[in-house]
Amino acid sequence: MPLAPLTTLLADARAGGYAVGYFEAWDSYSLEAVVEAAEAESAPVILGFGCLLVDRAWLDGGGIEALSRLGRPVAEQAQVPTCLLLNEANTLEQARRGLDAGFTALMLHTGRQSPTDAVEQVGALVRAAHERGVAVEGELGSLPAATGSEIDDAHAALTDPGEAAAFVAATGVDSLAVSFGNVHVLEGRSAPVDLDRLAEIHRLVDVPLVVHGGTSFPPEAVAGAIARGVAKFNVGTVLKRTFLEGLAEAVGTRVDDPGPHELLGSHSSHDLLDAGKRRLVPVVRNLIRLYGGSGRAA
Numbered sequence: 246m247p248l249a250p251l252t253t254l255l256a257d258a259r260a261g262g263y264a265v266g267y268f269e270a271w272d273s274y275s276l277e278a279v280v281e282a283a284e285a286e287s288a289p290v291i292l293g294f295g296c297l298l299v300d301r302a303w304l305d306g307g308g309i310e311a312l313s314r315l316g317r318p319v320a321e322q323a324q325v326p327t328c329l330l331l332n333e334a335n336t337l338e339q340a341r342r343g344l345d346a347g348f349t350a351l352m353l354h355t356g357r358q359s360p361t362d363a364v365e366q367v368g369a370l371v372r373a374a375h376e377r378g379v380a381v382e383g384e385l386g387s388l389p390a391a392t393g394s395e396i397d398d399a400h401a402a403l404t405d406p407g408e409a410a411a412f413v414a415a416t417g418v419d420s421l422a423v424s425f426g427n428v429h430v431l432e433g434r435s436a437p438v439d440l441d442r443l444a445e446i447h448r449l450v451d452v453p454l455v456v457h458g459g460t461s462f463p464p465e466a467v468a469g470a471i472a473r474g475v476a477k478f479n480v481g482t483v484l485k486r487t488f489l490e491g492l493a494e495a496v497g498t499r500v501d502d503p504g505p506h507e508l509l510g511s512h513s514s515h516d517l518l519d520a521g522k523r524r525l526v527p528v529v530r531n532l533i534r535l536y537g538g539s540g541r542a543a
Contacts, residue, residue: 247258248539250328252495254291254327255476256290262471262537264470264536265288265535265536266477266538267290268292270292270316275484276292276319276519278529280319281393283323286530286533288541291330291477292317292328293328294312294332296394310346329347329349329350334352340370343542344379357387360408367418368415369417375417378443381419382418383412385405388401388429390429390430406446406448409446419452421427421450422456422479425446430458431461435464438466446473450535455477455479456479459478459479459532460482461482462478467535467536487524488521488522489521491505492521508523
């Protein structure tokens with residue numbers, strides 16, 4: 246199936262009163278798990294890879310191009326609408342390389358930049374991307390991040406609704422990630438989100454809103470967030486945790502040794518990585534249902 250524009254996926258979600266999940270992958274097994282889950286739910290989905298927690302030297306040494314070569318064929322073969330996102334590029338140069346490499350949606354991480362630099366760089370990316378029909382997600386505000394059981398909010402900043410409207414107007418971004426209590430990389434508990442702040446942002450901003458920190462976003466607040474303009478949830482940490490647990494269990498319960506070729510990369514019942522994939526699929530399916538995306542691919 247041809248890749249769908251991110252703008253179309255998000256516009257359809259807003260019109261239908263649901264949100265699309267971006268379920269961040271890191272290898273072929275996790276990528277396949279997301280597609281398998283989306284196809285089982287007949288749901289549109291956003292595929293892609295993140296840069297923020299990946300070694301920059303690897304990314305700058307050809308990693309971005311390698312990720313695109315891995316992701317595009319899988320996305321193009323999916324039987325549900327999807328696009329391919331390069332999420333949270335560390336630099337404008339990385340984002341530009343993602344554009345050249347074939348990603349169909351881009352996001353530049355600007356949470357720690359000055360407002361002036363963020364507008365300048367994101368605006369430049371939007372102009373280059375829009376010339377090729379590629380969407381750009383912006384961000385305003387900066388999420389706190391969990392380190393173990395502690396939350397580091399030293400660089401956190403909630404999104405100001407008026408500043409968000411000005412940022413969208415100045416840059417021309419197609420969607421906007423916002424900070425209203427959501428937290429990056431938080432496990433085991435829910436973040437204290439402020440839906441009133443989200444409602445005020447939605448009142449002033451006319452592009453689809455995006456939630457990062459989907460792992461700890463309270464399930465009971467999902468419907469309220471969608472009603473207040475959220476059309477996309479980003480999920481990453483719980484996916485890696487789930488995959489890792491499946492892999493660890495498979496290693497711990499193995500009683501025979503069929504050989505390294507069966508244990509790694511065989512895609513058979515002996516494949517340790519495939520055990521992680523099998524654990525991951527139902528988690529993604531449950532999140533798709535939570536966001537209301539099941540059955541929307543039709």
